[in-house]
Amino acid sequence: MTHAEQAQALFMQGYNCAQAVFAAFCDETGLTQQQALKLASGFGGGVGGMREVCGAVSGLTLTLSAIYGYDAPDDRAAKLALYHGVQEAAERYRAENGSIICRELLGLSQDVKKVDPAPRTQEYYKKRPCPELVAMAAQIADDYIAAHPVGR
Numbered sequence: 001m002t003h004a005e006q007a008q009a010l011f012m013q014g015y016n017c018a019q020a021v022f023a024a025f026c027d028e029t030g031l032t033q034q035q036a037l038k039l040a041s042g043f044g045g046g047v048g049g050m051r052e053v054c055g056a057v058s059g060l061t062l063t064l065s066a067i068y069g070y071d072a073p074d075d076r077a078a079k080l081a082l083y084h085g086v087q088e089a090a091e092r093y094r095a096e097n098g099s100i101i102c103r104e105l106l107g108l109s110q111d112v113k114k115v116d117p118a119p120r121t122q123e124y125y126k127k128r129p130c131p132e133l134v135a136m137a138a139q140i141a142d143d144y145i146a147a148h149p150v151g152r
Contacts, residue, residue, distance in 0.1 A: 003028075007059075007138035008131050014120045016044025020134040021059025022066075025141065029066035036062075045117060046102025054102045056130070056137035057093055061086050063141045067150060085148065089140050096136060105129060 001009070006024035011017060018040040023033050031039070042048055043058035064085050070078035094100050103110070106128065118124055125131065 002138075003142050004135040004138040007056075007134040011131050011134045012125070016041065016117075017055030017130055017134050017137075018043035018059040018062065019055075021056050021137045021141070022062045024138050025063045025066070028145065029063065031066065049117060051103035051106070051108060052101060054093075054100050054105055054133065054137075056133045057090055057100045059134070060089055060093070060137040060141050064089060064144065067145065068148070085144060089144050092140050093137060097133065105133065 003024045007020045010023055011020035015023065015037065019037050022029075022040040023036040026033050026036050029036065040055075040059055040062055043053075043062070044055045046052045046054060047058065065082065068078075068082050068085055070082060072078070090100050097105060099105055
């Protein structure tokens with residue numbers, strides 16, 4: 001199963017967009033699924049249900065950070081490389097979807113500030129593009145990783 005398929009399957013099991021993308025890459029990040037799911041849990045619904053940055057983009061960012069991130073505050077080269085990678089991936093996502101903002105992707109009004117998580121029903125899945133968006137974010141991560149191998 002590809003990372004895109006795994007991300008989509010996780011979303012369809014009820015995980016949020018960020019969890020679905022990030023947990024699909026446990027084989028790459030070295031995290032357990034439980035760790036990945038917990039770390040990404042607050043990024044769903046456009047960061048805590050505020051409908052800001054799409055959870056799929058947050059999951060993509062978490063994935064790239066886990067693989068390419070830095071841990072020394074003075075490692076400017078690593079910081080720049082990571083930021084440029086995240087920007088490149090987000091730009092591709094934006095180019096393919098028109099936005100990286102959750103409420104815009106869902107066609108919601110600009111005044112939506114926060115929401116409680118909706119129950120996962122068949123109707124929920126029918127009216128949201130999220131399954132396709134998490135698969136696309138995972139594919140973008142895969143493409144980035146393939147183009148930027150790290151020594152492991």
